[in-house]
Amino acid sequence: MFWLTLMKIMKASAIYIMYLPGIQTKELERSEYVTAVKGSSAALHCAYLNKDLKLVLVEWEKSENRTKLVVFHVATNATTLHSERIKLEVNGHRSTITITGVQPADNGGYTCIFHTFPDGKIEGKVYLDVNGYDITTKHHLKRMILIYLADHGQNASKKPPIYENVDNNTA
Template sequence: MCGPTVSLCLLLWMVVMRVSRTQGQVAALTAPHAEVGRPVLIGCNLTMQTGETVKQVRWLDRHKRLLLAYLPTVPVRVSHQAPGVQLTASHSDGSHITITTVRPEDEGCYRCVFDVYPRGPLEGTTCIRVNGRVHMEGNQTAVSGKPATLSCRYNLPEKVQQVLWRKTAEQGDTTTVASFTKHGSHKTEEQYRGRVSLSRTLGDTRLTIQEVRTEDEACYTCEFHTYPDGTRRDRACLSVYVLPKPEVSHVTSSPGVGEANCTARSRPAAEITWNVGGDNRTLGPPTASAYEQGDGTTVVTSTLLFHPALLSDVSVQCVVHHPGLEKPLTVSVNTNN
């Protein structure tokens, strides 16, 4: 039977432990939560009477299988060690072990047994609850009009009761996009129907936008509603690019002065430069203007003034740079060159 409960904080590997007394002799340091794929530390402290000696320490799992056995000599003599278990600390009145990579099946209670001479074995019990970990792919960029998929994983799918996706716009407004439950119920909110689909899976969920729009730029949260561990979530943001489609034109604005204009509408704003083959017959550097549109795009126009004879001698090119392009777009003003 367990005696009264006391509290203890053990700062080791950044694990917060709770302490429970067993038989008034062994304080078992209980790690209530352990994360799949990460290490967890468990331990026991022993209270001995004068003249007593620990002859051996044993650790057993929830199936009463031996995990670790050693003699607390200097140096320690290990007689049995299961894979994935390490002796982290051993002293005259305590023992701490580490399960190096937690698995779902590691959930349960573990026994620490101190073989004490002359009294006999004294033991404590420490229990682990295993939690899953959510992993979402990082921030993504999509091109307007193209599909985009956001993926999210939870490595304890058997505990998931529902998967739910939420969208948080730049202004801070949050809306529910779609959900799927363990019992097969699937729901997509009305404003997203017809262009957003959600995979009917629990452990590996994928939200696909068939044709991305600028208003889809937002941060998306995947939520795994689990039992009994509650809600686990992660978030990533989607940026939407509108690629530029440059247009060029040229006129003679006044006698002896030619004017070339290059315009590109995009998201984010494009950068426009000019390539005039190294010729110096331009009339000063180009000038640029930018105008934000209501749909989130920006129209950039660059104007180049030059001597009209320039077009008959060299190629004059508008060069448009944009982060969504693998290489800049080049459009010639004088298409015959």
């Protein structure tokens, strides 16, 4: 039970990208499932694989309601942002949006759309999961785990005690 609890805490305190097998398309490479801690930043990646296509336009939108988040026009090198918390990077056939200060409202699907010539649109979906731990909670959970392991090492009990005052290293 202790290790299961420890794994849940570590999972909740980390930002990671998990690739789900069998869903990749032949035309697109993307991070399909991104988990982020509330208050942190989340990077969503997308790239089309046929490098012979000419990129004309890149769009990112929230999938549920098709709300545009950012549009990049290649010919004019102009970016139109629809949110101050979104940063866009386009490098050749790759695009990344970074959402800063993620909130539970940011949960959900995001669609990257590459407008190419002569093939037209290539779309991919990325899902963002914002868990409930904020950055300060993450910091305290890590300290709690480190203190417990330092105190008990390999002889850790199956159920860790609850630390009342993590900052003073007392149980």
